[in-house]
Amino acid sequence: CRLGGSALVLFLVVFGSRQCYGAVNSFCSWGCTPIKECKVIYRDLVTAKVAREKQQNSKVDKIISLVREYICDDKAEQVCCPEYMGQFNNTITNTVNTVYAINRDTIVVRSNMEEDRWTNAEAFFWRYEDCFPWLDYKVELDYNDVEEDEDRFEETKMLLPGSLSVEDIRCMSVWEGDTEVGQAHLAWHKRIHKTG
Helix, strand or coil: CCCCHHHHHHHHHHHHCCCCCCHHHHCCCCCCEEHHHCHHHHHHHHHHHHHHHCCCHHHHHHHHHHHHCCECCCCCCEECCCEEEEEEEECCCCEEEEEEEEECCEEEEEECCCHHHHHCCEEEEECCCCCCCCCCCCCCCCHHHCCCCCCCCEEEEEECCCCCCCCCCCEEEEEECCEEEEEEEECCCCCCCCCC
16 A cells, blocks of 8 residues: 555645654654655554545544654654564563664554553663573564554653663563563664764
8 A cells, every 4th residue: 555645745734734843853863764765654654544544533643643753854754763673572462562763772662552561561671682592583674574563553662771772782571570571582773873
């Protein structure tokens, strides 16, 4: 499904008319990208277009709210494109959730798990690939192969601890008390220019 030029203009007008840039625009570690070149955001816009055609207004509103967080400019032509890092195996929902980096020290898990479950959860990160000795380290970074559930538009942001950056982390495990929420092998495919 392709997003036509007129539909994209409609979305740009909606985003641009609110004078609301996302929190990401103040610090986009890898620079802003034209909205049509960001596969994650573009896929969201296609999903919103289909939802609008089906008159699923709450879904459209949710997607617009989500995408607005990544807008970099007042014309809504540039976004801080989330970078795909891997898949989170969620043992609570028995689903596989997508993990993105949104800047050099913050990742996002996109899922449909209730927000209060994430509030009480604690995330742990490793720099080394042997973090889960019983699992072979394997991450496919081809976002084109990722099949996302079209109803997963809840994003949980996780600030990386200390001096860790998205370039460093290879594994993540999330716990709620004594219960494992899930785990992920993660990878980073490009270099971020160091500041300072």
